[in-house]
Amino acid sequence: MITLYHCHDARSFRALWALHEIGLDYELRLLPFPPRFLDRAYLDINPLGTIPFLIDDHGTMSESAAIAEYLIARHAPERLGVAVSDPGYGQYLNWLHFGEATLTFPQTLVLRYTRLEPDRGLNAVAEDYARWFHVRLRHVERALADGRPWLLGERFTGADISVGYALLLARNLKLEHGFEPLTQDYWIRLAERPGYLAARAAQNA
């Protein structure tokens, strides 16, 4: 059995989305945000206090892109993953990590200084990192320039879940004005996927 600790629309959404794309049974534990302060008992489960936190028969994990990669490798490698022997394997891993390390990290500074701690007077930092995000996002536009529907080509993979979550967060932070045309179309394709819609319904249930 798989258990996922999740907060609404937080990075743990990558894991939730992957679970639905794969079609796995799981138990969802929804927490208030931030759980570190609002659900102290959670620290006994995950001492980091962060989400996601995934438990399965083999152990625990706390990194959202790694969880998507792991679930796909174990349960849907051919449908949603890219094999080590495939020439696209390096690109697959690169996009999986780019989604978190390059596209999500700068947005967390925007979230922190505009939504969570606006009284710190660090709005200039938020503006700098919003710009940083938009510049890095051009890499997605370039990747889609040959008309491909998904980052790796004709097939949706875990890389699209990782980058797709960064686009969802950007929309929530009102940063979508920096989406260039192909990126905007890509977002629409992502948001129409049954797996994405089912994950959103699950967190709202």
Ligand SMILES: N[C@@H](CCC(=O)N[C@@H](CS)C(=O)NCC(=O)O)C(=O)O
């Ligand atoms: N790199 C980790 C980051 C995990 C993380 O920091 N999650 C945030 C939510 S998006 C969190 O739990 N924040 C609450 C806190 O730091 O107390 C990942 O991709 O899962």
